[in-house]
Amino acid sequence: MSAPLLEASELLRTVPVGGFLSRSRRTLLNRVSFTLERGEIVALVGESGSGKSTLARVLARLDTPDAGSLRLGGEDVLTVERGGASLAYRGRVQMVFQDPFASLNPVHTVAHHLERPLLRHRRATRASLKDRVHALLESVGLTPAEQLAQRYPHELSGGQRQRVAVARALAVEPDVIIADEPTSMLDVSTRRGVLQLLRGLTRERGIGILFITHDLASARHLADRVLVLYAGSVVESGKTSDVLAAPRHPYTRLLLSAVPDGADFLDTPLPVRPATGPMPVFGCPFAPRCPHADARCHSTLPPSHVQAADHTVRCHLESSKGASDNAAVPQ
């Protein structure tokens, strides 16, 4: 079996908290592992503070993890490129940011935003530059390209800006795109268009997309596989249809029950209890809010249980049900 396109294993990221003499650290990412294949969309779902944006920044090499490895096409890039990402990495892994109002520089034209990566990564010559820019704009559905290329970001709508941001990521002909909540700042009627655009990219060009979102419904709509992140840990992962149709982890069930979908969504109670204490240091991070938590959950970190092919759940309840318990447990 050939190496996955992008493989993260055991990524750990902590930040210091308190004054500069304090030595305590908060864990943003707690040994996160996943793989992304060519032509695949993996959704990373979590609430604010779950660490999903930290993971995006680590993968885009805007941030360095404390531990863990990141392999691109089998090559351990964190070890090889200690001083920061190489141009080659940047040429293969691109990112689309959440806020298209902030991710485009107000002083530059649309054309400038696309020309720079084309030139920097030698994807176009000076002579072919203009045609390439126009082709890129057309490929993300921005026409007439000649006109739009000369505009400044503030002359575009939110949806158009996000399309420019996608075009900028496409300019380097990447293998991986990390899309950090690409639609949450957009008007609802333009969101679907941007999602369709991303879907099309995986189909036509075989680009692997890590789609970061807080919205389970759009994850279901778009992604092949889904990872559910809670407090920096992946609590459940698997095929989107499996995870969302038969969620195993209490947190996934909680999230699903809170999605405003269907007439009776406000009539069903939330499967959660008010947080009863701080997050345990060694146990399951969800334990204080989990309606099923027992003493074990507060004291030991549950192992990853493999449910079915590719469907893993990190919860003690799984082992008490006698489910297959063959996953390797770190520590």
Place this chain on the structure above:
Amino acid sequence: MAYVLRRLGFYLLAAWASLTLNFVIPRLAPGDPASAMFARFEGRVQPEAMVALRAAFGFTEAPWYVQYATYLKHLLRGDLGLSYAYYPARVSEVIGTGLLWTLGLAGCAVVISFTVGSMLGVLAAWNRGGWLDATVAPALAFLGAFPYFWLAMLALYLFGFGLGWFPLRHAYSHDLEPALSFTFAADVARHAFLPAASIVGATLGGWMLSMRNTMVATLGTDTLRLAHAKGLPPRQVMLRYAARNALLPNVTGFGMALGFVLSGSLLTEIVFSYPGTGYLLILAVRNQDYPLMQGLFLTITFAVLAANFAVDLLCLWLDPRTRAHG
């Protein structure tokens, strides 16, 4: 509490930095200002006394760290050296009373100016485009464009020399003995009025404008919208919701501007021959009295640092968020 200690630590550091600057500047200066300085003593003092004098000023052949240690030791004892202009008086004695006059004059003027200016700013922003905003604000801004001391000259010319309403110089009449009496206090107030008024005039516009601008920004926030939505009386919305929040950044700005305003008021003192540190400063400059200059620099700096610390404590009292961070 941690916040207070942190700020205190910072001011101690700043104090140390200014001490060190004071030590380094004369020694890094091109040429040999020390020799130039001692050259002025030549003929006045016995040649053998020169060596002792150099030692007294701290310019010895010893390596710099020994000199630095001696310098710090002297300072800890409150010894700022000997004044040339008032030789052989100690600099600390010369500065002593002057500092009190300066703090009294500049302190009152600054506090009055900040209070009145902020209130005007609140009113101007509240009635945006009204007469206060449209006429008084630009007029005060124009007044603020004059150098402080020039306004002082004009005020002295018009109200002192011209109309004769106010005394022309000094902090109190020379026929009065300083005493804790009403007559003396009234006399001091009469002497302080013109200099204080000229400082207030020069700075009022600045405070008003900055308060107006933060207030305008505050008026656009949801806090204000909610206050209006709740049907609160306008006066309460203006003072308790808008002004109270707009004041916070301005108090911080007030601390920052203290040094600047104090500098300006020193020049005002010169115009009125007010016996404060400003007047000593010009004496020091004219006589090239380096020890006095340096002593004044340190004294004024320490006064400003102390005032800044007081402003920090005020912020702590005004803003619950700072209290939480500490």
Place this chain on the structure above:
Amino acid sequence: MGDLLRRLLRQRKAAVGGSILLGFIVLALVGPWLVMDPTDLVGRPHQPPSSAHWFGTTGQGQDVLAQTVVGARETLAIGFAVGALVTLMGALIGVTSGYLGRRVDDVLTLTTNVFLVIPGLPLAIVLGAYLPSGPFRMVVVLSLAGWAWNARVFRAEAMALRNRDFVSAAFVAGESRARIVVRELLPNMASLLGSSFIGNTLYAVGAQVGLEFLGLGDVGAVTWGTNLYWAGNDAALLTRSWWVFVPTGVCIALVGFSLTLLSSAIDEVTNPALKAPPVATTAVRSTQSSSADAAPPSGALLSLRDVCIEYATERGPSRVVDSVSFDIAPGEVFGLAGESGSGKSTLGYALLRLLPPAASIPQGRILLDGTDVTALDETALRAYRWSQVSMVFQSAMSALNPVLTLGDQFHDTLAAHGRTTRAAAHARARELLTMVGLAPQLVDAWPHQLSGGMRQRVGIALALALEPKLVVMDEPTTALDVVVQKELLQRVLELKQRLGFAVLFITHDLPLLLALSNRVGILQGGKLVEVDTAERLRTDARHPYTRLLLSSFPHLSAADAQVPADVALAASERTTAPATAQGGGR
């Protein structure tokens, strides 16, 4: 940058300030050739203005006019030089500090703050005393004493820009650090550079004049500062020779004033909030109403009839809400859905008459229990607000007053609508906090001590304090996570059941609205395009825009295939672009 200049030119302040400054620059450049030698002793000392000496003579017998004109040259030259140098130093240190961060930042920030609290003039004097005399000394001394403030400002700006996504995006695109600073960061600082340069020049002229007045300048040179120094030395006041110091002072003030005007003009252009907005002219309200203005159906709590809302802009009135009519029954939840720019929030604010001064309601009636809200006078309006209709804002985060405890904010509210004591108000606050599921002890807490979800609960408790008949909720859950959102909404429905208030719920989230509301109205571009019960809209929406909105939300359960409407979607996005683009300016 070009855009900035163009907007500046349209500004009256900038025009006046710029002309004065330009005048002085021309005077400084050519003036010295037009007047006599300012150092020549041309007449008797202290002569008042005459035809020979228009501004009189100094205490030495020199021509005051010549001194004033010639003084402009060195004063302005040093002023601009120091202004530029200080700006450069500040920008360099500030940007380095803000951009590199960490240790470098710690050290540089500490140094900057130390220099910031050391008073400038005494430092300048000590520095000046030890440096050889000359214009160069003045530049060095003033730059060293004045750079700190700029470094602080530039650092803050660099920090803010560094965290902007376009910088991260440039990194991801593979740009080098140097290029990011030069091409991405610096162009965004153009206006800051401009206003700093002006501010620093202002500082430099003032400080320079002050130092020279002290005698720390080159007393042999002719500058505005030395003019005043000699005026003081030659006892201009004692001899009543006002003409010796007045012209120079007025020149300094004019230059200073022109710089102040310019900097305030730049502030206004880059921060439009400071400029007074156009105020809506009290529009003629059409007394004659359209036929739709029949008596509201009996039993309606709130009736909107043909309500139009206009914003006064420089290009004339712009209508953001256009002939909107709907009713809300007592105890009903009415949902208002729309995208940004649809006018949904404006409409919500209009119910409490909370519109900004630029907005007006030229037409239509808002009836609450039969009272026309648009016709209330100031006192009646204050009594009506909160007791009849209250509001929950999108960000309780910024809506609560940060410097008052929750209890005091409840007290203010209760006291504005009737007599109450502090103790009674706090007791009521505890009761209300408990009602929304918060600990009653929080009555003594400050807003910053609460999480976002808790603050929104406080917002709801506050809204129910006077038991109003209607609560307007403007996107109260948009900033919250879905779990917190559901908890909050369930609480709202439960309280509504108990207390019987009606709700106008405003959001862009149509699925949420359909689950929450009895009836829903769809706003598009200020027009209410469809109003119906939630059930009917879910299955049987008529208006194409409603159907478009509905199809924009992917569902969790239903097998929604790839909707073929995608082409139509892209098309609609293009047509709505100009409207949304307006709101997107910097």
